[in-house]
Amino acid sequence: GVFNTIIKCFKRHGAETIDTPVFELKETLTGKYGEDSKLIYDLKDQGGELLSLRYDLTVPFARYLAMNKIQNVKRYHIAKVYRRDNPAMTRGRFREFYQCDFDIAGQYDAMIPDAECVKLVSEILNQLDLGEYIIKINHRKVLDGMFAACGVPDDKFRGACSAVDKLDKTFWDDVRAEMIQEKGIDPIAVDKIGKYVELKGRTELIDKLLEDEAMKAQKSAVEGLEDLRVLFKYLELYGITDKVVFDLSLARGLDYYTGVIYEAILQGFAHNPKAGADGDESVSVGSVAGGGRYDGLVGMFDSKGKKVPCVGVSIGVERVFAIMESRALASNTKTRTTETEVYVVSAQKNLVEERMKICKELWDADIKTEQSYKRNPKALDQFQYCETNSIPIAIIIGGSEIEMGVVTLRIVGSREERTVQREKMVEEIKSVLANLN
Amino acid sequence: GVFNTIIKCFKRHGAETIDTPVFELKETLTGKYGEDSKLIYDLKDQGGELLSLRYDLTVPFARYLAMNKIQNVKRYHIAKVYRRDNPAMTRGRFREFYQCDFDIAGQYDAMIPDAECVKLVSEILNQLDLGEYIIKINHRKVLDGMFAACGVPDDKFRGACSAVDKLDKTFWDDVRAEMIQEKGIDPIAVDKIGKYVELKGRTELIDKLLEDEAMKAQKSAVEGLEDLRVLFKYLELYGITDKVVFDLSLARGLDYYTGVIYEAILQGFAHNPKAGADGDESVSVGSVAGGGRYDGLVGMFDSKGKKVPCVGVSIGVERVFAIMESRALASNTKTRTTETEVYVVSAQKNLVEERMKICKELWDADIKTEQSYKRNPKALDQFQYCETNSIPIAIIIGGSEIEMGVVTLRIVGSREERTVQREKMVEEIKSVLANLN
Structure with missing residues (x-):
């Protein structure tokens, strides 16, 4: 099955599995998910600690590392996470779904673990045989540098970022309006951003941006671009240059990323905003895997703030199941639910x-x-x-x-x-x- | 690993897996677990339906069958269940642990599915290689007939049953006191019960009880004993007579059992009440699997009360892990957590x-x-x-x-x-x- 294929790939890269509990202290999850925090499920106060159900597997993993003083580990975890769906509606619904996460924690040299995560994503997608895909890559420091280069003040970076994140499912005009009206960013800055986020490429784009007057004046942008240069070199050694693209419109919603970010998109399912506007609001259309580097999260749980750099990836396995199912329907093959001989x-x-x-x-x-x-x-x-x-x-x-x-x-x-x-x-x-x- | 061994056995008997959600409507769980209901975790009311976390896998399975109008299925489910530990303490703790359940639902002929469940338990315990074990067998109708034969009124059967259930971890004197003082049962009746619950045997004990004047006057007892006679015949064909014993002290706590009940006990871990009184209050010492027939549970969730007879077994896999771990420690073998070659x-x-x-x-x-x-x-x-x-x-x-x-x-x-x-x-x-x- 799908899980076995994914586990096989995780183990091929030397990961062990760590199982964290389904509950976390409510305070552990507070302030980690930005706007999405309203989707967290709380347990009733029945006379003990205040608990919430895990919203993802990353924050519990970071909490676990800090609590157990673990400096290095490569782990995978396949388990369900819980979110309140449409909490604005009168009749609240619950959603539970599987996540398949792989993470490398430890103080290592730049881009070696990051490149392995991207390689792993390509191995999994090849082996699941889901058809053509592309892995979009960007870097939070490049994004921050870009915002600074366009004249966005520091305290509006995360807001700009979450607006840009919507580009894969909506029009630029909507994103532009959100940045100006909701995030209060100067329209001149926004229009500059609009030019950058159109850019896609590989090493030639990295080189071009390192020559860009506005970008090269930003230390953060230069650091991010240097990282990406090394990453693309490693991805070439891993033989997957044709599967990846440096895409300045990739932002990813969560606050905790600090470095490289990536997202794998199935080509047959890629969304064209010009073809029609709606779609699932909560997940990128066609996205089957995503992740990135989060160097600050573990430190948030350590009493002395001791950091453990991490990079990881999450496979969107529910999407994979949906694709497999629609394929089985199309080919009219009934999958056996038992193995009786x-x-x-x-x-x-x-x-x-x-x-x-x-x-x-x-x-x-x-x-x-x-x-x-x-x-x-x-x-x-x-x-x-x-x-x-x-x-x-x-x-x-x-x-x-x-x-x-x-x-x-x-x-x-x-x-x-x-x-x-x-x-x-x-x-x-x-x-x-x-x-x- | 342990899970794979268990899944292999489940599949060998033609079971498919069904995954039910971790939440159930609070009302679904209400009134199903007797005294243990206080251990159920509720979710906070955040403006939707009132939900609780599953307490076991059996009640959700029964609810699922009724909701989906399923008349026949053989399913296994390996998943976590959630219980509030020591809810009386100020600092409430949570407990989550795995259950591994196998159930056969359907209107079938007497004892054929029941015998297969017992056979399956023996296959799993053989394959896990946990050492010597014995599977205790009893029947709720035999228990009810026995209580009636001793002069216990109908409305005190379940109370008597939950007292007898404690016999594997405490002295008869304590059970006797509970029956008289807490459950309000006549001491003469209790002392008669005391004689019966000492009985253990195989087909010869079944025959003897069918000759017992007080027992054979009870229709319920005769029906139960006839069932057990067929069951023991089938278990002989399955070649496991030496692994089973008819034990009148086996009662099992849960209310929903209606027929055959069983529990597997590891011999090395069997508890001797005379050797010392304490121990874990919530699980029988040495018990690694248990189950039985519950013909009424599905009907409780059907709008027309339509019944689907079921029989099943739950493997106490946390106990198995604990045994494996203590063995590994004893033999000083470090188990690898990765498979890197x-x-x-x-x-x-x-x-x-x-x-x-x-x-x-x-x-x-x-x-x-x-x-x-x-x-x-x-x-x-x-x-x-x-x-x-x-x-x-x-x-x-x-x-x-x-x-x-x-x-x-x-x-x-x-x-x-x-x-x-x-x-x-x-x-x-x-x-x-x-x-x-």
Whole structure:
């Protein structure tokens, strides 16, 4: 399944799994998610600590590192997170969904862990076989430098950032209006930003921006661009230059990113704002993975403010499931929900005990086996069950089979039947199963 | 791991997995858990439906069947449940732990699904290799018949039952006192119960009780005993008679059981009340699995009260983890938390790019590979990392290796080294790994 594929990729990069609890102290989550904090679920005060349900896996991971004084770790975590959906509506709904996170924590040299995260995303997307994709890359320092270069004051960077973040699902005109009206940014600055966020490219764009008069005057921009130059060099060594693009419109909503940020977009699902305006407000259309560097988060939970630099990625596995499902529907293939290999059928009455003996033998031989839970099921119902559930083999017993010490082995798909000596049954089933696979 | 072993057993019996949400409507959980209801976690009313966190996986499963009008299914579910620990204390604590449940829902013939659940428990315990165990079996109708036979009025059956349930962790004298003082049962009736709950046996005990004057006058007792006679016949066919015992002191706490009940006890951990009185109040000592038949629960969620008979089992996997852990400690074996096969080591400075090329090649060949995230790590640190993390192979590169188009392959365990042509590297690693396993 999807989870196994993803776990395999995580383990290939040497990650261990750490399981953090579903509850966190309410104060742990406070002030980490910006505008989205209103979606956090709180537990009722039943006379203990005030708790909330985790909103993502990143903040609990950072809290865990600080609490356990862990300086270095590479971990993955696949678990559900909880959000209140449409909290403005009278009838609140809850949402729970899986996140699959991989993070590298530790004080290391620039861009080596970051490049590995991007490589990992490409491995996962290749292996899930979701079709063409592109990984957009940007850097918070480049964004900050860009805002400064355009004349945005420091205290409006995060607001500008969350407005730019909406560019993948709405028109520039809307983003522009938000920046001016809601965030109170000077229209001249906003129009300068509008020019920059159109830019996409690879190393040539990095070089061009390092030559840009306004940008190169900003220390933050230069640092970010130097990082990206190293990153793109490493991504070339990892052979994935054709899968990545430096995109100045990528901002990502969460406050805690401090360095490189990235987001993988499936090409067939890429949103064209000009083609129509609506869509899911809460997730970028086509986005299946995202992440970045967050060097300040662990320090927020440490009593002495000791920082542990981190970089990570989260796979949007619910999106992946939706795509897989729509594909299965399109190709009209029914996915089996069980893995049963053999169904033990009685062709006559009063054979439940014989069926049980056979089931025991097959279970003990590690063959996935079912039988009817009725004493005297109809033969037709039993064969129907095999067909409906795509069970490949039926073992049929009747009075004559028992007398002769044999069973009838039927290949359900072809309806081909053969008589098998009872003592050869397990062996024969295993060989048929090996051939069917 | 433990989960995989358990899932394999569940699938061997043809179960599919169904995932129900972690929240339920508060009213769904109300009145299902008797005294334990005070341990349920409620969510804060943030303007939507009143929700609680699931307390077990059985009630949500029953609610799911009723809501989706499902008449037949065999499902497993491995997920966390949530309980408030020591809610009486000022500083409330939360507890979350895994449950592993398997259930068969459907209108079937007597004892066929029930026997399969018991067989499944024995398969799981055999495969987890936890040592000797015994599966205690009883029947709610036998208990009810026994209470009636002793002169307990109908409305005090459940109270008597929850008192008897404590027999595995406390003395009879305490249970007796609880029945008389708290549950208000006549001391003469209680002393009669005291005689019955000492009885343990197999088919001979079933036969004996069917001859017992007081018991055979109770329709409920006779029905239950007839069920058990069939069950023990089936368990004999399943070859596990030596693993089961009919034990009249087994009661199980939850209200919703209506038929056969069972509980698996590890022998090394069996509790002897005479040896000392305390212990964990909330779980039976040594108990690693339990379950039974609950034919009325689904009907409680159906608008027309339509019943779906169910029988299931829950594996106490946290107990299993604790046992595994204490064993690992005793034998002083450190369990690896990662599965990394190769560590790429640079023996000189400025080889990070060469290491990256090798990592790419190994990852793309599905070999679990790590490297240092530093540009110029010390050789000693890198070898130390391999040792600490039990990584079996180091691939070492230096200037001379690169010049000659080779790498040095070191078996970390034996420190044996060999020079390998770069283009043969993947092949050689795979063959070394195959030999090491």
